[in-house]
Amino acid sequence: MTKSVSLLADAAHFTVRAFDGVIRKGSGAPYVTHLFAVSALVGEFGGDEEQMVAALLHDYLEDIEGSSMDELTLRFGARVSSIVLACSDTTTRPKPPWQARKNAHLAHLRDQPPEVRLVVACDKLHNATCLLVDTTRDGDAAFECFNANKERVLWYYRAAVMAISDGWQHPVVERLDAVVTDLEAVAARS
Secondary structure, three states: OOOOOOHHHHHHHHHHHHOOOOEOOOOOOEOHHHHHHHHHHHHHOOOOHHHHHHHHOOOHHHHOOOOOHHHHHHHHOHHHHHHHHHHOOOOOOOOOOHHHHHHHHHHHHOOOOHHHHHHHHHHHHHHHHHHHHHHHHHHHHHHOOOOOOHHHHHHHHHHHHHHHHOOOOOHHHHHHHHHHHHHHHHHHHO
């Protein structure tokens, strides 16, 4: 009797191995906590298994040295790998400067289909929620781990809400907008 392994289970195992030892900026938590949280949000906001897999892998091409589209396509399929690529703000190493990279990614998001926007919105929602918690606790110190200053980071989150919602309405966009609004308010007081 053969054992069936779902695509999601395979992706979870793959992700844990790929991001072993990688930690989150600021909190120092294992990076996989973010990837699993984003995948869970995608599922909770109506995404299918392939979108949840892409959410687990959304930073793979961007952050893991030696990663490739071919590897993702072979292992998880063309739809998953194309969503992962669309979620990446760069696959170039070394990474381009922060502002140029973010501007290009925001312009790119406006042309993406809903299946990509859902994954990106859940990624931004989890990141913004974590930053809101950190800013509430630590004030401006929460922004010290970024490659941009507080004003640029806040600009990026607001611009991401605008790009993701351009021509697309979804409950995750409403939630993201609310969290970013709260983040802006807390950051203004710190």
